[in-house]
Amino acid sequence: MFCYQCEQTAGCSGCTGAAGVCGKNAKISNLQDELTGALIGLARASDGNQPGPAAHKAMIEGLFVTVTNVNFSEDALRDQIEAVHRQKAALIPQCSDCGSPCIRNDDYDMNLLWNADEDIRSLKSLILFGLRGMAAYAYHALALGYSDDTVNQFFYKGLFAVGEDWTMEQLLPVVMETGEVNLKCMELLDKANTCAYGTPAPTTVSLAVEPGPFIIISGHDLKDLERLLIQTEGKGLSIYTHSEMLPAHAYPQLKKYAHLKGNFGTAWQNQQKEFDGVPAPILFTTNCLMPPKKSYQDRVFTTEVVAYPQLTHIGEGKDFTPVIEKALELGGYAQTQQFTGINGGSQVTTGFGHGTILAAADQVISAVKSGDIRHFFLVGGCDGARPGRNYYTDFVKKTPSDSVVLTLACGKYRFNDLDLGAIGGLPRIMDMGQCNDAYGAVKVALALADAFECGVNDLPLTLVLSWFEQKAVCILLTLLSLGIKNIYLGPTLPAFISPNVLSYLVDNFQIRKTSSPEEDLARILG
Structure with a gap:
């Protein structure tokens, strides 16, 4: 494997060999490369064609699952590759009967990128990794019913550039355009969040966990938190946010749920220590999942594009009954547990949007x-x-x-x-x-x-x-x-x-x- 897309990459140069620092093995890394190559093939096939909503969804999901700490499942990645290939075939059905091997719409071999001239590789990596990040924002906006054609089309344009034999002078404008379009994408997500849940207001959030059964929800997806709050209302359960879900407490349409109690733990990299021994299930909605320890593996659930072998995955039906049942079974703490932040504080404030x-x-x-x-x-x-x-x-x-x-x-x-x-x-x-x-x-x-x-x-x-x-x-x-x-x-x-x-x-x-x-x-x- 070769991967150098995140800050923790081995030796500050790249993860190679059997596994990466994030915990993904070589098979997963190579499948992510294969998926990226398929997405570049889809981008090539879009040239002169008009991809629709189904292709956009495959493009956005395919990019998002390759973000660090999202998906560690071989089966899930293979399914995603097949989904991308289906969309490419729908764009260019004539190619299936064509005997001329023009390779114009073939999947891209990522080894061409990793072995390219270092400056070309650097600029293409900036485009590719920027697109992966932007896809996460587009994914969350889409979950709330918001989409933008300029953003969608640029995913194809950017990936097309990654697959081409272009010079630095040709690639630099695409790098800058990635930033320009991402601003539009972030604005779209901001609109989606505030239209759905109101304008965030300053809110003080406790770091204590009250007695009784509870669920910890991590990640970034506000829609999944809302679904969980609705399904757990009146069931004697408390909901605690973790890491990047903390700002949810500031949204009026989410904070109205009385059983949204507080925040558990600190940032994502501390989860293996903080989740160990906790008498509650943890639901991961987006990236930031670390390989769970066996001591708490049976209490971790995934949904959306997040997946890990042997973990229970909540599918598109969004029935969180398994998570709820596990919370009731575990029972939570018998007495209030006062946790603190890194500097000893017992509460934090969010909501200054x-x-x-x-x-x-x-x-x-x-x-x-x-x-x-x-x-x-x-x-x-x-x-x-x-x-x-x-x-x-x-x-x-x-x-x-x-x-x-x-x-x-x-x-x-x-x-x-x-x-x-x-x-x-x-x-x-x-x-x-x-x-x-x-x-x-x-x-x-x-x-x-x-x-x-x-x-x-x-x-x-x-x-x-x-x-x-x-x-x-x-x-x-x-x-x-x-x-x-x-x-x-x-x-x-x-x-x-x-x-x-x-x-x-x-x-x-x-x-x-x-x-x-x-x-x-x-x-x-x-």
Whole structure:
């Protein structure tokens, strides 16, 4: 196998051999490559044809299942490959009777990509991994009935470029366009979430677990959480969110359920320790699944595109009865268990989406003009297990008292239980939501720039990002497509960025690798 799409990749260069650091074995990795090659074949077949909703669904699902920590099932991946081949055959039925081996619509051999010139491989990887991240956002929007033709068509265009023998000059515009289209995709998801569940409002969430049977739900899919809340209402069960599901507590149409109680645990990489011994089932709705230990494997359930051998999968019927029955069987804790965050806090606050922050725009602008707020930091992104991520905890702790820390995604678990006080009538740490909510951060930045009649790069705003998987890649590309500069990125730089491509990003966007909190803060604040 060869895989270098996530931050934890072996030796910061690539996972090879029998298994990857994420836990997928060589068979799974090669099947994911085979699926990606089939998707490129579908993209080729779309050239001159008009793929419909069924092809779009196969494209989006096929890309999403190859995101890190989503799918570890050989059967599920083979089914997905067959689904993609069916859609390709429907687009070009004449090819089945054609005796001319033009290979125009053949599946792509991913070895051609992995063995390409390093700069070509780097740019194509940026496109491919960006598309995988964008597909996750499109998938969630589609689950709520929202789709966009520009977004759908670009999946074909982007993958077509990956399969072509193009130069760096031809690929660079596609890299930037990936970021541009992802902004549209994130805006679509934002609309889908708020139309379905209302505008998030600041909400304090307990980290305690009450006595009695309960279910932990992880991932990002708000629709699955809603389904679970409906099916468990009145059954004497409590529901606790985990990791990226935490911001669900801020949505009015979800928080109205009294049995949505609190949040369990911290970020995804701690699950093998935190889930061990918990007397409750865990439902995974999207990515962030780690191979479960045998000690709690019988309590883990998957749904949607998530799959793992020997785990019970809840199919399209969305009947969560097996999860409910397991919760009632296990019974939960006999007494209240008070858990804490990484820094010892007993509660966290979420719900500072763009709707809330922009509603207080006058208050924020006044605080900036009066000097009460000197600087804004967006400290967000994916968390992970690699040493050095305590940088983000230390960075936030060391930010000056006249600064605001905006955050989103699971990287916030490094510091979201800290109490840094308030400034200008607002808390100094404001959680804007999931990684899926990155559009909100962009919208706030653009609104502030408009209010101060300047460019985003002229604002007293610094982005300090942690990356792990492919959604972080497409968000970075979106920021670059907007011309945002001086981004601090860590804890390591992506293995798929070649020296020449890195030089291009540094020269044109002044991207910096994080160093130490003290050095970076001194540079930022002058």
